[in-house]
Amino acid sequence: MSLVPEGPTARGAVPHPDVHTYDEVNRDVLRALETPGKGWWALLAVAAAGVVLFFSAWGWQLYKGIGVSGLNSPVGWGVYITTFVFWVGIAHSGTLISAILFLFRSPWRQSIYRAAEAMTVFAVMTAGLFPLIHVGRLWHAYWLIPYPNSRFLWPNFKSPLVWDVFAITTYFTVSATFFYLGAIPDIAAARDRATGLRKKLYQVISLGWRGTDSQWHHFGKAYIFLAALATPLVLSVHSVVSWDFAMAIVPGWHATIFAPYFVAGAIFSGVAMVITLVVPIRKIFGLEAYLTTKHFDAMAKLCLLTSLIVLYAYLSEFFLAWYSGEEIERTAFWNRLFGDYWWATWTMLVCNGFVPIMLWFRRIRHSIPALFVISIFINIGMWFERYVIVVTSLHHEYEPFAWGIYRPSLTEMALMVGSFCWFGFWFLLFTRLLPPIAIAELKEVLPAPTRKKTGEAY
Amino acid sequence: MRKHWLIGGLASLLALAAGVAFIQEEPQETPVSEDIAEPEYPSGQPIAFPHDQHAGSQPGQNNMDCQYCHYSAERSVDAGIPPVSACWGCHQAIPGSNNPEEVAKIQQSIQTGVPIPWVRIYKVADHVHFPHMRHVNAGLECQQCHGEVQEMQVLNSRDPVWGGDNMGWCVECHRQPDDAGKPQASTDCTVCHY
Amino acid sequence: MDNAAGLLASYEYLDSTVDAIKALKKAGFEKIKAYAPYPEHHIEHALGYGQSPVRVWTLVGGLTGTATGFALTTWTSIDWPLVVGGKPIVSIPAYIIIAFEMTILFGALATIIGLFVLSRLPSIKPPVVYDPEFSSGRYGVYVEGSRQRLEEARQIMNEQQPIELREGELDD
């Protein structure tokens, strides 16, 4: 069994019409790793500043107490959990594009999956911080991890939060491994062209890869199995995250639709984020030949599909709230649309439900600036989706007398903004240290050089 | 605790929290009035009190019952520190053959009315409620937790048998099956934590 | 064993590479190693590869994970039974999730370990027989044999017009 079906032309259109030889690929892609320009340094500086802000805000909170947030009772979860879910969501499409599209042999995968996977890894790294940020006693958070201790105490495996611990850590480990494994041959390629310190570095992290037949042979198998394992994992992780809410009895959380709804939402936001990230990379590193409109078209279509699923989820939530006849449920959803947080809800509906409708049009799908803008709208919308779910559900619950209002504090905002910088920081480093496009796999879909030009087709 | 930190430390960023954590975890100071003399003895105790001399059963020792001085152990959560008057009760008559200057401090305390600032050796964490009377009445010997105090000349550090910092130590005992095969004492959290 | 050595040929074309390998195999050479910038199934066919044993590692790892997951959750619940929300002490539905995640985790890790073991990675010592171009555009064929047989090999390889053909010391 082979990695590519019958040759590059199996799916008709050639994905990279402007790329001809293997050497070209190496040259173009590895050019990205050469000495960076001013723009990159500027961005890195901004990101670094944001990281400093992030950790000083966190330090401040640890020093004063979680009270520096705007949280209260009844709203015990706010921006922190919102941002956590947001980043977990972002983390999804990476592995999805990579693993699922790999299993389905989708021809537009190769040139974007490296960036997408990097995004996944860094997004999980960001998301993983927020549960730690939001707990009241960080210095005891390790109690959620099962380990033999002198108290004979163990975590409560019935609690969705413990499921989270397992899901997130597993997801991080697997996607990091998957990311690294896929990168090894390309790092080797980088090694063979690099010099000096970089060469040393690549020598180490390429693990002495030489592209021998046996290496490729086992590599292929291992990669397939990892993809096969990662695919259900992707689906499970965000289901588990959604159960943090669905397992609770809070009106607006307690819904069976949550798992698929969240997974769709995650892919939706993830793909949008990939577009947001890949557009500049393509421009800066001049990779137009590798990231063609065909790729963006495909991603836009995926966005469109998931946006429809998400919109459907919204509507069905409202419908079921009404149809159930359950007064408390009805009030909860009425309150979403017209209550104290109507603005959040409508932002969510517009950005996720209506803006993506433009993607029906081919012209928009093929206009990269348009896609870039839309993708940013979607990112905002998806953040607000989580905000709506978390906050509006909590602030009006069963006991009318205990209803309350939540106002995010500056500290929370700082941490939220800071998290984007933290993510950006790592992503910027990535673009300079690892080949942003999968070299080896790209070659698979290029026509192999043959001597007998008219000979039997390889 | 220490062991937990070891493992806890492994979790990244917890380390970052730890410092702050302990700042926050400082228990509030209990005011100590100035008139208390600073400890002068290696034991850290203001008076070189020989437990063995009082409670020891060797010839020449007095073989007193622990609860003669720690009088409330069997009816209260606190074992009780003997009032100076209790010491004075005997030491009025007994000037103390070995070191009378120590005994003199008792008299001084009685006269000035300034209590003796004993240094606390055994203490469970503040969020643990340990009812002495339940344990004494359950037939535990003082020595099972406090060690062979009656053989100690100075009581300046915890006896190795003491594990009061470590919940597992309590639980292991509570868990021991009784005749009916059930735990001999409840392992319900709110028995000690509330 | 100075009576044995290796030959390394680099080719520009896939078909020449494959032909070379086929020819060498026909000539009865055993120790043939091929280099390629990407996984090339034609080469694998030529060398006649079967199924990779990596999958066994994955399977075993996965199953271990499942078992561990259920064991951990169940045992800890029984070890100190605390009732929450009036639910059973051991509530399997909840534990399935833990078991699932551990299946994936162990499975993935086992796969990687398997891969490393099987393809002798990581090998930090610098390659003796290698051409940096292999990671870029070229294919390579390396064959080992006794000195007299190598002459035969050299001819077979030359038939496919290699870009370069050189004596290589014995690889590992």
Added chain:
Amino acid sequence: MAENKNMQDGIKRRDFLKVLGVSGAGATLTGCSTEEVERLLPYVIPPDDITPGVSTWYTTVCDGCSARCGMWVRTREGRAIKVEGNPNHPVSQGGLCAKGHATLQHLYHPDRFPGPMVREGSELRQVTWEEAESLLAARLSSAQNPMLISGQMGPSLNELVDEFVEGIGGIRVSYDAISDAPLAEAARIVYGTAGIPQYDIENARFLLSFGNDFIETGSSPVAHNKGLARMSSVDAAGSKGRFVYLGSRLSLTGLNADKWIPIRPGTEAAVALAMAAVIAGDDPEVAGPYSNVLQAFNPQVAAQAAGVTEDAIFELAEDFASQAPTLALGPGVGAHHSGATAANIAVMILNHVAGNVGRTVFYDAPMNGAMSAYADIEATVNAMASGESDVVMVHGANPVYSMPLQAGFAEAFAQVPFKVSFASALDETSEMADLILPDQHFLEAWGDSSPLAGVVAVQQPVMQPVPHFESKQTGDVLLSVANRLSGEGDAATFYDYVREHHRSAHDDADGDFEDAWQELLRTGMADTRREEAGALELQSPEVALSFEVPTFDLPGDLTLLVHPSPRFGAGEFSNSPWLQELPDPVSKIVWHSWLEMNPHTAELRGIREGDIVTVTSPHGSLEVPVWLYPGIREDVVALAMGGGHTGMGRYADDKGVNALNLIPSTSEQLSGALVTTVTAVTVIPTGEKRRLATVEGSSDQYDRMIAPAVALADLGHAGDDEHEEGGHEELRELQGVGGFIPVPADEGAPTAFPLEGSRHGLYAEAQEGPRWAMAIDLDKCTGCSACVTACQAENNVPWVGEEQVLMGREMSWVRIERYYEQVDATQAADLDVRFLPMICQHCGNAPCETVCPVFATYHTPEGLNAQVYNRCVGTRYCANNCPYKVRVFNWYDYTDAVPEPLNWQWNPDVTVRANGVMEKCSFCVQRIREVQNRAALEGGREVRDHEVVPACEQSCPAEAIVFGNIRDPNARITQVSASERTYRVLEPLNTQPAVNYLKKVTFHEVASVGHEE
């Protein structure tokens, strides 16, 4: 607990021990403190009634207000840590109000004076008692007509003060910020009796209150609260007393009425007399000398004046006559207008005509309430202003604050050359004093009280004076000053004086005095009441009476009601953070003041809730935010007293506004009482607005049947509860369609424990053990909020301050929810108010437990929903998932803000929670453990029913709360829960709470909302 309350005689025996370490001040949650050196200070000489780690209880008398309720005080290692109502007290009969609990904070208040102070310029310098007393003696010896202004006092001190003042040839002025003078005066005029009449509210079947807030203020709020609860709760015969409130504003008392007739302010007399006239009918002679008065009045006139329908008055009169025994209460301190005395007379006539005298109202055993005449202090002000007196002493009063600004007390007081204050803590008056002789707190001092003729209760010290403050009780100060003046060397202490006082009063026929005295100290009181014949004759008034409706100072289109606050009285309690953070029982607002205004009035003027308005009367003006309240007449606005302190310390200053700045200093003509309902005001929005620091989310329960009711008529028709609010059918429907694992109709009661599907692990072992449960009777609960403060005191619950409350972070474990239900939409006025104390429900299927990742909350074998603070990581998931929203979180280290020595009050049996930890009601698990430990020591006996009493139940004056082991079929809890009124909040969620609520019973039909028929 009564059995182990042994009492010792004499103050010397109760040595205060400097115990550190052993019981610092409550344990702290943050452990790992074993490393640093800690001092153990034993007694020098052990008091033989104190065992370390064991609470000692003493009986004494609450000195919080003039009611003087009986008190039990719990002390640990010599620190008073909790006060509770003394069930054996003949008047208060157990239970204690929030203010009573807060007296503990006055004991340990950081703003108490460190010792005697002498003013030097603007500074106060601490001096020794020696110096201070000799200074006072010196000034007095040369003083011309010195004055002593004092509030309520116990008999002994009263006598001593009289002697003292006489001795120095001075003038004594008694002054009470809140005084029942009109009532007393009325009684004097009509029946020639002194003192305040005694009411038997409990046995009245029909109760009328003409603006009398008897469960908040007046002669004995706690007792009256209990009386109201007993009267208005359904008895075995299924009948229930009816309570109608006539007034222009629904006070807390009014909120408990079955009907509200919103009459105009000042028209009580007209209505009462009209009713009397109707009842008397064609035989006005029953009104004796007042028969002519009756002829002048009839429902038509009254209806006109009061702004209600004629029929309403007729109806009322008929009910009042028919449903004997009935009882009517005249306007109380909340509604003193210029016709207050007349109004009270009118009500007395009404009672007389209805034949209630001797049945429900008694004039022959009068109560010693606060009844000083404001006129006297007015006179004093003039005297001071004209420099007649050069020494003025103030004890137990704060006139600078509690008199209307216009009275000019402060200015006059400033004229006095030498001003002496006996205040133990800082207040506006002592702030001006030249010499401060800080009195002891009543928990540190000797004294006595006689709340009721023939009843004597002794107030005895329960601990040595708090060492931070060199206080000395006024009795001793006066004695020693007297000695200095007279030059005698009499060493008698005030303790001897009190003892002597009682010896002289002792009748040797009742046996040896020593025994009597010991008994008196042990039980806390002696009851020597003699049964006397009831009916008295009406006496013809010797003064001219006018029953005219008073007019109010114009201009102004809204009548201003200035009333005492249920939390602060007239402001003497404002410096207690507990009370500041106790949600006002009516408005649910904390820390600041508000203006109550009817929503319609506000709408007409374009005013919204939270708008800051300028309230202007002819006598002053102030700015205050508006709170919209349907329970007030559209032509009336109300302001509570107790806000706007300027010199009362850190917790009282600059909190709210002082309503007294708006009213003139006028006294009522007959009784000389201060007139509070006197002026009209104009209300103009300033354009600014603020968020009200309220704990109320919504006053509408949206038909969720949180606090349902059942109509009296529907009682006894169990089973067909389809038409009943909060019926079970919704639950059954759900079960029918398999909404969740169906719970059979007979199961799901707390008795059926553990539930099917919960019989696992520890539960199984617990089959035999207790199952703690609670029942709260909403028909009894009056919303007085005493339980809230009691809980705060018992469980070391911190206060968080106004900013935190504004953020929605109040920490209280008990939340008294207050919902409005419209009786019928046609009557805008008629409110059906539902109070519901919401605490942790200790659910059998608790949603909070499942989601905790670390088992910090779980279910104990005894059925408690435990919260293990030291295991809590602070994910707050449990709070999110609690449908009752009873879990509160420590957002900061709130307890750090508690200054020395306030933290001495902390309960050493309860862990003090640290930053980042969840907490909630624990059913007072520490008390359960204490009792279980005791039972174990006493030969492992069973815990008796009612042996475990949580703080809330103990303090509930209305006896609405019952706690116990519901597995015991004979326990009170089991029997109470068997009532057909029993329901559990949010039942359809199948959380299986351990708290049973008993529905409120209404006279009107309750809508069967929520179920479309």
